[in-house]
Amino acid sequence: MRNRVNKKIVLCSLLIALCSFVAFASGNKDEEDKKPINNEWYLCVTQFDFSMLQPAQRIAGQVITKSLVDTFKTVSYRLRVSPEYAYYEDYAWRQAVNAAAKALAQKQDERSLLLFRGEPNWRYRNNLKKLDADIKKLEEELAKKMAEKPAVNNEPVFKLVQANLNGTFPEPPKPGRERRFAQEQKADAFLVGSVREFHGRFFITLKLYVLYANAFVYEDDIIFSMDDAAGAVNEITGRLTAVLSGNKPALIAIKTDPPEAQVLINGNFAGRGSVEEREHPPGKITVAVSAEGYTPELVETELSSGKVTEIDVSLSSLLYSRVNIGTPGFNGVSIYNGALYVGEAPYNLLMPIDTLGYITAEAKERKAAKIVFTAPAVQDESYNISLKLKNLPESGQKRVNKARSQYYWAWGITWIAAMIAWGANGVYTSQRDVLPNSSSQEFWNNTNTWSYINNGSLILLGAAAAYNVFQLSRYLYISTEGATPIARRGKK
Numbered sequence: 001m002r003n004r005v006n007k008k009i010v011l012c013s014l015l016i017a018l019c020s021f022v023a024f025a026s027g028n029k030d031e032e033d034k035k036p037i038n039n040e041w042y043l044c045v046t047q048f049d050f051s052m053l054q055p056a057q058r059i060a061g062q063v064i065t066k067s068l069v070d071t072f073k074t075v076s077y078r079l080r081v082s083p084e085y086a087y088y089e090d091y092a093w094r095q096a097v098n099a100a101a102k103a104l105a106q107k108q109d110e111r112s113l114l115l116f117r118g119e120p121n122w123r124y125r126n127n128l129k130k131l132d133a134d135i136k137k138l139e140e141e142l143a144k145k146m147a148e149k150p151a152v153n154n155e156p157v158f159k160l161v162q163a164n165l166n167g168t169f170p171e172p173p174k175p176g177r178e179r180r181f182a183q184e185q186k187a188d189a190f191l192v193g194s195v196r197e198f199h200g201r202f203f204i205t206l207k208l209y210v211l212y213a214n215a216f217v218y219e220d221d222i223i224f225s226m227d228d229a230a231g232a233v234n235e236i237t238g239r240l241t242a243v244l245s246g247n248k249p250a251l252i253a254i255k256t257d258p259p260e261a262q263v264l265i266n267g268n269f270a271g272r273g274s275v276e277e278r279e280h281p282p283g284k285i286t287v288a289v290s291a292e293g294y295t296p297e298l299v300e301t302e303l304s305s306g307k308v309t310e311i312d313v314s315l316s317s318l319l320y321s322r323v324n325i326g327t328p329g330f331n332g333v334s335i336y337n338g339a340l341y342v343g344e345a346p347y348n349l350l351m352p353i354d355t356l357g358y359i360t361a362e363a364k365e366r367k368a369a370k371i372v373f374t375a376p377a378v379q380d381e382s383y384n385i386s387l388k389l390k391n392l393p394e395s396g397q398k399r400v401n402k403a404r405s406q407y408y409w410a411w412g413i414t415w416i417a418a419m420i421a422w423g424a425n426g427v428y429t430s431q432r433d434v435l436p437n438s439s440s441q442e443f444w445n446n447t448n449t450w451s452y453i454n455n456g457s458l459i460l461l462g463a464a465a466a467y468n469v470f471q472l473s474r475y476l477y478i479s480t481e482g483a484t485p486i487a488r489r490g491k492k
Contacts, residue, residue, distance in 0.1 A: 041078045041156040043244065044187035045069055045164050046172040052196035060226065061195040064204065064233055065169065068191075071237040075158040075245050096150060104138040111135065158244065161187050182211045191240075201225050204232075206240060215268055218243050218283045242305055243283055250303035253277045254287060257314040261291040277308060289313045295352075318352045321375050322382035325349060327361055330389055336360040345387075351375040361387045403475040410464070410471035417464040421457035428454040 045068065050061040111131045114124065163170060163185070172192040173181035182190055189210040196203050201223050208218040220239055224232030252275075254263055259273035266285055270278075282305040290296035294315035303309050326346045327333040333345040338358050342349065351357055354377040360370045367389035376383055428450040435447050 036151045039156050040159055042159050042161050042185075042187045042189075043072065043164075044161045044182070044185045044190040045072070045169055046190055046192050047169040048192075049172075049194035049196075052194070054197070057197065060202070060229070064195060064202075064229070065193075067233045068193075068237055068240075069160065069164060071234075071241060072158075072160055072244065075241055078156055078158045078245055100138065100142040104135065104142055107131065107135050107138055161185055178209050178216075179211065179214055182209065187211070189244075198223055202229070202232075204236060206236065208240070208243060213268070215266065217266065217280075220283060239283065250280050250282045250305055251277050251308040252280050252285070252303060252311070253308065254289075254311045254313070256289050256291075256312075258291055258294065261289050261294070261313070261315060264288040287311055287313070289315060291315055293318055319379040320350050321353045321377075321379060323349045323351055323357065323373065323375060324382055324384045325359060325361070326384065326386050327363070327369070327389060328386060330363050330365075330367070333361050333363045333389070336362070348382075353377055353379055353381075359385070359387070361389060363389055367391055400475075400479050403471070403478040407468075407471040407475040410468040414461070414464040414468040417457070417461040421454075421461040424450065424454045424457040 045065070048061060048065050050058045053061055111128070114127055114131065117124075119127070170185065172190075178190075182188070189208060191206060191208055193204065193206045202225070203221065203223050205221040206219065207216045209216045218240070220236055222232050222236045252265070254265075254270070254275040256263060256273055262272055263270045263275050265280070265287055267288075280303055282303050284300065284302050287299040287301070288296065289299070295318055297313055297315060299311055299313060301309060301311065324346065325335055325348075330345070335342050335345055335347045335349075336359065337349060345361060349357070349359070353375055355375050357373050357375055358370070359373070360368065362368045369387040369389045371385065371387060373383075373385060428447070431443070431447040431450055435444065438444070
């Protein structure tokens with residue numbers, strides 16, 4: 001009896017141990033599933049632009065680049081701000097969902113092709129049952145991936161790309177290829193910079209592009225002499241290091257009047273009216289606020305790490321003046337303000353005060369006129385502008401190119417005539433100086449002939465020079481004939 005009891009106790013103990021092991025293994029699996037991703041954050045330092053430095057000064061530029069890279073090696077981690085975390089979270093989620101959906105689609109295709117294999121019925125049913133079970137699991141996996149977003153490491157390890165560690169700095173991308181460049185370098189951000197001379201000093205400019213924002217989010221510059229190079233490099237790298245580490249991001253809040261005003265932060269749309277507190281890398285930023293019927297404003301400020309910067313912008317209403325546009329002798333002339341059609345002459349154009357205007361008038365008789373003017377600087381004041389229409393040049397006519405070509409030919413003819421005159425005058429002068437010492441009739445006749453040649457070459461040179469001046473004047477007139485005149489306004 002005691003042996004039976006002992007056996008039961010041993011069996012219960014084994015069962016409890018097995019359940020604990022299964023639970024532990026399941027817990028470990030859940031912990032593995034929740035393991036953070038994107039544990040590293042890579043920066044690529046591109047080749048700085050030294051083209052505006054003298055060759056002897058470019059060594060100093062290379063030393064500055066090396067100092068920057070050495071400083072970046074001291075950064076150990078990066079604290080992700082909310083938009084960056086959301087970007088990588090969404091990116092990883094989409095990758096996981098796409099992979100699960102692709103696996104499900106392949107399995108479904110395999111099931112569809114099973115019918116065409118020509119297998120025996122028993123084998124077809126077994127394979128079909130197996131594929132249906134696999135498809136069900138994949139559907140559950142896809143639903144799970146769609147319902148859960150992966151965990152992204154909020155404090156990834158900061159690293160430089162391998163090329164930088166090897167001492168190689170790739171050429172910076174051309175405008176419009178920044179995102180592709182970052183992906184090709186497998187970097188989360190890249191740094192571009194330039195070093196140039198500025199009145200005997202060095203001027204450094206740095207710009208940081210981050211992949212999650214698809215924009216340059218940080219820009220800094222500093223001017224220093226070579227004696228202060230070490231301190232200047234430490235200062236600018238210190239500010240950049242604070243941005244790269246992401247430690248204690250700055251906060252910015254914007255409130256505008258009117259409420260419908262559009263707000264741009266560093267050229268990126270941030271919202272309309274009030275912009276609630278949002279995280280932003282520390283450093284200089286430019287806030288642009290604009291609304292229809294109001295004067296736009298630019299606000300430049302510097303965000304400090306861990307601090308909230310509040311910006312209030314009240315736009316001023318635009319004040320308008322009138323410009324009366326007339327075309328004497330013509331009716332129904334189309335008036336364009338820039339490229340926008342506004343009406344027919346005579347036309348009263350309402351414009352913000354003291355702003356530059358560009359007006360084009362076009363008539364059906366192939367006549368046109370254009371003019372640049374400044375609107376009155378006083379509200380409700382008006383000016384009269386009278387446009388004199390001229391015939392439009394024929395389609396395909398290249399009068400300026402033709403006049404330029406003729407001027408170049410005239411200049412070439414003048415140069416050749418000058419060479420001929422210089423040579424003829426040299427021969428004639430030499431023979432004339434020797435003539436008193438010679439009694440040869442033939443030599444006298446030859447000298448007399450060169451006298452005629454010399455006079456003829458001088459006449460040719462004068463005619464060529466006059467023709468050259470004419471063609472130059474003609475070319476200058478034709479090339480400036482189509483220039484838009486500046487209006488001389490008549491005050492009403």
